[in-house]
Amino acid sequence: xxxxxxxxxxxxxxxxxxxxxxxxxxxxxxxxxxxxxxxxxxxxxxxxxxxxxxxxxxxxxxxxxxxxxxxxxxxxxxxxxxxxxxxxxxxxxxxxxxxxxxxxxxxxxxxxxxxxxxxxxxxxxxxxxxxxxxxxxxxxxxxxxxxxxxxxxxxxxxxxxxxxxxxxxxxxxxxxxxxxxxxxxxxxxxxxx
Amino acid sequence: xxxxxxxxxxxxxxxxxxxxxxxxxxxxxxxxxxxxxxxxxxxxxxxxxxxxxxxxxxxxxxxxxxxxxxxxxxxxxxxxxxxxxxxxxxxxxxxxxxxxxxxxxxxxxxxxxxxxxxxxxxxxxxxxxxxxxxxxxxxxxxxxxxxxxxxxxxxxxxxxxxxxxxxxxxxxxxx
Numbered sequence: 001x002x003x004x005x006x007x008x009x010x011x012x013x014x015x016x017x018x019x020x021x022x023x024x025x026x027x028x029x030x031x032x033x034x035x036x037x038x039x040x041x042x043x044x045x046x047x048x049x050x051x052x053x054x055x056x057x058x059x060x061x062x063x064x065x066x067x068x069x070x071x072x073x074x075x076x077x078x079x080x081x082x083x084x085x086x087x088x089x090x091x092x093x094x095x096x097x098x099x100x101x102x103x104x105x106x107x108x109x110x111x112x113x114x115x116x117x118x119x120x121x122x123x124x125x126x127x128x129x130x131x132x133x134x135x136x137x138x139x140x141x142x143x144x145x146x147x148x149x150x151x152x153x154x155x156x157x158x159x160x161x162x163x164x165x166x167x168x169x170x171x172x173x174x175x176x177x178x179x180x181x182x183x184x185x186x187x188x189x190x191x192x193x
Numbered sequence: 194x195x196x197x198x199x200x201x202x203x204x205x206x207x208x209x210x211x212x213x214x215x216x217x218x219x220x221x222x223x224x225x226x227x228x229x230x231x232x233x234x235x236x237x238x239x240x241x242x243x244x245x246x247x248x249x250x251x252x253x254x255x256x257x258x259x260x261x262x263x264x265x266x267x268x269x270x271x272x273x274x275x276x277x278x279x280x281x282x283x284x285x286x287x288x289x290x291x292x293x294x295x296x297x298x299x300x301x302x303x304x305x306x307x308x309x310x311x312x313x314x315x316x317x318x319x320x321x322x323x324x325x326x327x328x329x330x331x332x333x334x335x336x337x338x339x340x341x342x343x344x345x346x347x348x349x350x351x352x353x354x355x356x357x358x359x360x361x362x363x364x365x366x367x368x
Contacts, residue, residue: 032251033354063290066306068213069282070253077283078290089287097279100252105263105271107250111242119365121238124245126364129334130356131248132321133341135218139321140342142215142314152311159315163222164322170223174212174312182308189304 016051016083018091024049025076025095032100037072038064045079052079073097149188155181198266199273201232206258206277213282215313217255221320224257225327234265237327244324249357255279337363 024044028037038061045052052060060082064074073093080092114120146152155177162173205227209220221244228234235243243264247257255278262274293299321338328334341356 030251032253033352033357060290062302062306063293064286065215066302066309067282067286067289068211069279069286070213070216070255072253073255073279073283074286077286081287081290086287089283093279093283097252097275100250100256101259101271101275103252104247104250104256104260105268107246108243108260108263111246122364122367123361124242124364125328125330125334126337126360126362126367127249127357128241128245128324128328128360129337129364130341130360131245132324132334133338133360134248134345134353134356135317135321136338136342137345138218139314139318140346142310142317146311146314152307155311156315156318159312160318160322163316163319164326167226170220170226170316170319171208171212174214174316177315178214178309178312181312182305185308186301186304189300189307 014050016049016088018084018087020049021051021080021083021088022091022095025080025092026099029096030099030103032072038075041072041075041079051083056082151181151184155184198270201234202262202265202270202274203277205232206262206274207281209258210278210281211285213255213278214309215317217253217257217278218320219313219316221257222316222323224261225323228261229327235261238329239264241324241327249354249361333364333367 028040028044032040042057046054046057057079060075060078061071063078064071067074073096076092076096077089080088080090082088084091111120111124143153143156146156159173159177162168162177163170205224209223212223213220225240229237229240243260244257247254247260250256256275258278259271259275262270262272264270266273293302325331325334325338337360341360344351344359345356
């Protein structure tokens, strides 16, 4: 970042307290239904509370998406660290996850309690199906992005076929294909530069 | 007995934590392989139900692991499974962020990002295929899944919960 970028739009000014950080993450965690969360985190951390600058948010998001783990959890870990160090990262991640933790278990306990209802099986099958549909959208977008390069498309296909059709262990497939894919994209990035 | 269950959960979820490229959806297929096929902790039916609940509830889809832990070993299992899945990836992310944030937009960042993204997509496709295979009514599941996907693509502003509710209602009426 150039020094003259550090105006109103560059660097966030306000300092976050640990309880405030925890509270914001708790709120987003409890109300976080089905994705689109990075937009919401942006709204809270960058626009509303002015804790994180646009540039810092973008670089945290890039790291979160590149590494394994739930993207939003990675994102709050990065922002928590930036705001308050290790304790901030813990407060943010814990705040974000504690609500969903009790929510899923509560819902599952409720489902177990009314399990005699024959209708419930159909409802859950339908919910699983529509949730798979939401994932299909992610697959479609990811495949289109990957299809910009022939090798990207091949990597998508090889991974999916290896795991779902050939039933090879996922760890094995990822351990073989991921380094190959990164090496291919490294060569591309180098030749672009 | 319970200690064995905890160790088993750690053995399954710690490696998956570090391989969940693109988020929790990418390890559905692998979890199904371990939890249903290899270890027989859950039936296919139970696994699909937990998947449905984890997606209808708030939080990242990765909460599926929390539910698997809870089913197998109660509250302790839920805590162990959650920690096993969230702590390793979070520590890795923390470390990478600390070490690399000073010099951002390096070429290797881009190479990692663009290289891992197609692997993540492939894994999520495998996850969707696993759920389709596990669910008893493949035709109904595939139709509802496809219709939900078309709906979301056509109406990007539609709330996710409404899609989930429509799916549940369809399953209730047809199933």
